Amino acid sequence: MASIDATAVDYSSLTALTKEQYIPKLVDNIKKKSVLLQRMLGKSRPNASGNQIVQPVEYADSTARGFYSKYAELDVDPDEFAKSAKYDWAQAYASVSISGYEERVNDNPEKLIDLLGAKMKNAEKSLAKHFSNALYGEQASSLVSLQDIAKQSNPTGMTTGLGGITNASSANPWWLGAFVDAHTATTDRAVITADAGLASGAKQFDVQATVIDEIFRKGWEAMSKDSGDKPSLIVVPQIVFDMYEQFLSDKKRTPTMASGEIADAGFTAMKYRGIDLVVDPSCPAGKAYFINEEYLRMVHSRKANFTFGGFKAPVKQDAKTGHILWMGQLVCSNRAKAVGEITGLAINYDRAVPTSGNYS
Numbered sequence: 454m455a456s457i458d459a460t461a462v463d464y465s466s467l468t469a470l471t472k473e474q475y476i477p478k479l480v481d482n483i484k485k486k487s488v489l490l491q492r493m494l495g496k497s498r499p500n501a502s503g504n505q506i507v508q509p510v511e512y513a514d515s516t517a518r519g520f521y522s523k524y525a526e527l528d529v530d531p532d533e534f535a536k537s538a539k540y541d542w543a544q545a546y547a548s549v550s551i552s553g554y555e556e557r558v559n560d561n562p563e564k565l566i567d568l569l570g571a572k573m574k575n576a577e578k579s580l581a582k583h584f585s586n587a588l589y590g591e592q593a594s595s596l597v598s599l600q601d602i603a604k605q606s607n608p609t610g611m612t613t614g615l616g617g618i619t620n621a622s623s624a625n626p627w628w629l630g631a632f633v634d635a636h637t638a639t640t641d642r643a644v645i646t647a648d649a650g651l652a653s654g655a656k657q658f659d660v661q662a663t664v665i666d667e668i669f670r671k672g673w674e675a676m677s678k679d680s681g682d683k684p685s686l687i688v689v690p691q692i693v694f695d696m697y698e699q700f701l702s703d704k705k706r707t708p709t710m711a712s713g714e715i716a717d718a719g720f721t722a723m724k725y726r727g728i729d730l731v732v733d734p735s736c737p738a739g740k741a742y743f744i745n746e747e748y749l750r751m752v753h754s755r756k757a758n759f760t761f762g763g764f765k766a767p768v769k770q771d772a773k774t775g776h777i778l779w780m781g782q783l784v785c786s787n788r789a790k791a792v793g794e795i796t797g798l799a800i801n802y803d804r805a806v807p808t809s810g811n812y813s
Contacts (some may be wrong), residue, residue, distance in 0.1 A: 464773055468763040475573040480759045486581040487735045488720045489588055489688055493751040493783060500752035506540040508784045538616025543595040545583060545779045547576040553771035576777060585735035597783045599742050603630035603794035630788050632675040636797030641806045657806050658799040662699045669725060672743045672793050682790050684743040687725060688733040693741050693798050738800040748791035753781035
């Protein structure tokens with residue numbers, strides 16, 4: 454293990470210590486912050502270099518197939534059933550700086566290591582929040598988000614379409630998200646009207662808890678129609694998890710425990726139709742995401758996968774600064790099967806359904 458010279462601040466040793474000890478721990482802890490980070494970053498694979506990431510996209514079934522009898526001719530004509538989506542690289546960083554003042558007041562190895570540890574912990578928290586918000590589309594970034602993929606139109610800011618493929622109805626209608634199921638005050642009032650057990654002005658949480666299974670079922674059907682595919686993961690905020698738990702309790706059903714992988718990672722979860730329904734603290738309020746990981750993958754550059762470049766002295770500062778660098782992208786090969794989004798779910802336990810108008 455790298456050590457620091459007690460007689461001087463040895464930044465070569467400090468860099469080695471950061472690479473050997475702090476960076477592996479930082480990456481591991483980031484994955485523990487969110488189930489989405491764990492699944493996406495945990496399965497990330499290096500991608501070939503180039504200006505863009507090229508991902509083959511299936512959009513039609515091959516016509517060169519069928520049944521035949523004895524010596525019948527077989528169709529060998531080539532047909533086009535795939536296109537290529539081209540994704541731009543996204544880049545992220547966190548800077549770790551030690552000022553000359555900090556260096557001089559922490560002038561022994563132990564104190565300097567403690568200082569470095571605190572700064573790396575701060576970088577870890579910042580990167581985890583940055584990645585989580587970006588993956589859910591809650592902050593502007595060049596990283597493709599679940600929200601981008603689920604949209605029924607070109608994602609905001611992508612004039613040429615996701616992966617460079619426009620999804621105008623006249624061009625590529627197959628390049629759309631699986632679904633966006635939006636719930637409103639009008640939707641919730643209709644539930645109250647149909648359910649004699651609910652009074653006017655009932656709480657949104659209680660209203661939606663009576664139909665959350667139906668809401669989830671519609672999402673499941675949208676993800677599995679035509680192909681028999683099904684989601685591999687559902688991520689929700691705590692309140693939506695509680696809503697489904699209340700639904701099961703009201704129906705006197707016992708929740709099925711989540712898979713060992715999810716439970717061992719410390720995430721709150723249960724099964725829905727055999728797949729993990731997981732609380733993700735980073736999941737935006739009022740939303741739920743159905744995800745099929747077969748059509749999603751995270752890729753990264755071999756040269757920038759939470760890579761620490763070493764401490765350097767800026768020309769105009771009395772300090773030493775190092776950067777933790779990441780370069781990669783979340784890529785999708787089939788938007789219609791990859792991500793579905795439910796919006797308009799309860800964001801707190803006490804908000805009442807208005808008797809008219811929208812939620813304020």
